[in-house]
Amino acid sequence: MNGSVLPKIPIGEWASLLVQFITAHFSGFFGAIADGIGWFVDVLVTFFNLITPFAFILIFVVIAFRRRGWGVALFTLFGLVLIYDLGYWEHALQTFALILTSVVLSVVIGLPLGILAGISKTFRRIITPILDVMQTMPSFVYLIPAVFLFHTGMPPGVIATIIFAMPPTTRMTSLGIQKVPRDLIEASEAFGSTTAQKLFKVQIPLARPTIMAGINQSIMLALSMVVVASLVGAPGLGADVYMAVTALRTDVGVEAGLSIVILAIIFDRISRRAKDISK
């Protein structure tokens, strides 16, 4: 493969050595993370099953109505009933739990990083290329070390989803904080705010619409990862699509795919408030 005079730089070997090293020495640590994630997703799925499909649908219709009004509420009602009717309810819940876990963790990790990047130029310079790599590296690639470190099933799926879905939250948070008008920051300082007061009373509240747009993007990216995550054994609608592709089952493919689209539209609509969009 390498016919040039340059000796091949063994980046690939380094990477696998690194993963081997980590697996050998930190498997306990990553195992614990995997268990934690697996447990959390299980709890979510159990809880969703417990409250019955009727209550689940009702809760989402109410949320949709309160955040976006009648149109979205109706869509949510018919969409979720359709998923139930098609027989994908259980898998949709698993997918929902996967998305929710990934997005929550993306926000928990990505938001503070974004705030830091918004405030510190140095940190922004360091993290920007890392975010670029996270977003542009084909998402399948994450799956390989993820399997080594987190085995198969839900946990590696969640981890790969987080890596792919987190960057927009971080980026948009950073952008939102940078965009806060200078005179407002100055006013906040002129009245004697501490750095924390400035952050929590001025910068974050003003960056909120931008941050929410970032989280919305993270949710959408997480949804786009469900099929990829199923490659390492993550259950849910993604697994149905994967099975449909390998078995060439058009019917299952369309039904499961449609269910994913319905979930995506509902999440997109209810994760953005009307008042944030109009701005």
Place this chain on the structure above:
Amino acid sequence: MSKLEVRQVSKIYGKNPDRCLRLLDQGLTKQEIQKKTGMTVGVGSANFSVESGEIFVIMGLSGSGKSTLVRMLNRLIKPTSGQIFMDGKEVTAMNKRDLRQLRRSGISMVFQHFALSPHRTVRDNAAYGLEIQGVPKKERTERAKKALATVGLKAYESSLPSELSGGMQQRVGLARALASDTDILLMDEAFSALDPLIRKEMQDQLLDLQDEMQKTIIFITHDLDEALRIGDRIALMRDGRIVQLGTPEEILIHPANDYVAHFVEDVNLSKVITAGRIMSRPDAMQVGRGPRVALELMNDSGISSIFVVDRGKKFLGVVDAERAAEAAKKGQSCRNIVREVETVSEDTVLNDLFEQISKASLPLPVVDERGRLVGMVRRASVIHALAGIAAPRDTEVKS
């Protein structure tokens, strides 16, 4: 002790500020230093002090360093060199904590573009400074409401800033600054973003408020009319330096250099120069002295009427030569023949006494707030003043 004292304060932007400061000491201009070193002089050795209760205006065109200078007073910008004292405490030597305390309770600020938080109600914006200080919610809401009432926005406390007009938004900015109840108020081009009519209204309101509150106000503006209207004293800046510092009249009548002269040449002097400024020593007589003395005094001065005052120098009116002669014959006292005339006060501007002086056959008597005669304004001095010629010193009266 002055409320605020600024000594040799400079702000240099560049890599070798010490060199730049030396060049400044040698008297090089901003442009020369820029050309020679590539460094920018924000403010070059500013010196002034502001007294308690004064409205001190810093005025200059954009790029003159006035915004930089005002931001150094509460150290939003750190001076490169020099000292700033507030109530004798050195602001320039304060650590972060003291500085925060100073900004919370000593100096508050009003901004050109209002700088209100769009997500907070008018009331919560006004309460911001108090919130930062940890004042309990109930008390800070109370104080914010009071401040809003002071600026006439009581009815809008639950609105969002975006629902208010520019002038109203700036009143919120002012209320926010007032709510902290600081002695010093920095106003950075506070009215510049407002349209002219609203601006004038705000200036009047500020002057009214100042009558009650007696804050120490540092007001930044690029508008000469505004500076003249509200300033007790004005520091005129150009290229980072204060080129002249004085009362509005001093600046208009004795411009320090061609730049200032050019700057002020279009100003309507009649709206700035006061009667007190151009009045001369009054020829007056105590009323107890008889009509004969009055006639003698008039004769000596070659005039046909004379001002009369009582023992306490209180102005009574005018005695004319004709009636004095009559009274002298009849043996009456001067008290019976005093004719009342209109008076003006020391701070009446010329514009407001044109009508009186055009009708009066005599100079206008100038009285102080207790009614005592302190001077008189002749028609000639008015014309002199408007022509931009200072009245000769020997005719000036100061008690």
